[in-house]
Amino acid sequence: MPSMLLSLISVIVTLGVSQAHGQGRTCDFPEIKHGNIYEEHRYKQTFPVATGKYFYYSCDRSFASPSRSLWTRITCTEEGWSPTPKCLRQCFFPWVENGRSASSGQTHQEGDSVQVVCDEGYSLPLNQSGITCAESGWSAPPPTCSRTGSRRKCGPPPTIDNGDITTFPSAVYAPGDSVEYKCQAYYRLQGNRIVTCSDGKWSEPPKCLEVCVVSEEMMRKHNIRLKWRRDTRLYLESDDILEFECRYRYRARSPPSAFQVTCQEGKLTYPTCG
Secondary structure (H helix, E strand, O other): HHHHHHHHHHHHHHHHHHHHHHHHEEEEEOOOOOEOOOHHHHHHHHOOEEEEOOOEEEEEEOEEOOOOOOEEEEEOOOEEEEEEOOOOEEEEEEEOOOOEEOOOOOOEEEEOOOEEOOOOOOEEEHHHHEEHHHHHHHEOOOOOOEEEOOOOOEEEOOOOOOEEEEOOOOOOEEEOOOEEEOOOOEEEEEEEEOEEEEEEOOOOOEEEEEEEEEEHHHHHOOOOOOOOOOOEEEEOOOHHHHHHHHEOOOOOOHHHHHHHEEOOOOEEEOOOOO
């Protein structure tokens, strides 16, 4: 067989294998810890998918994507999903009593570290200087600045509405002692769940915020429905966000911004369609 013919056959075979290999690039279903793709139950059976295919995913409560968007787009590429779908823990850092921090009153993302500086005459216990936001929350209770050399004790921890401490209360607590709070069912804890005895006083206790309830009856009254879900009854915790849309053949009477509603201490403001 002439050498030119052999070379041509070799090129054709190599090209065919290369094309077949390229056509086989697909992406498996993205297993997202603390999150899920939009309408996962509907699309999961279609995997694996070809390059160019894209989906949107959202994260569970107290988690967010690196972009912190409500819905984040991921696309199947030759190298896999881009960007890599992640859900990172969000940690709220409270105000520091008898001290200061640039992070006070801010929400931090998993991996962030917070530093605390105490006022003059106060110090942190056990040489603590900062904490890190981890997947499970703060790596330690937020630091408490105590008066240097103070040994004043505390009485019983403060009471809160719709919540209580997780241990049986004592009559007296030593400086540095801590207790943990939890809320009743359908209430969300806001603030630091750990309070600490310092210089005869307890640090600021958390609050238990009431949830919001959405029912089919209320949605019919306003001629609206859930945009992303089809639950007939839904419980929302405080600060959770819900999106509505008009029912078929109805038009919005409220501005577009009113259709993205936030649960605020048990209250929802409904948009209206007519």
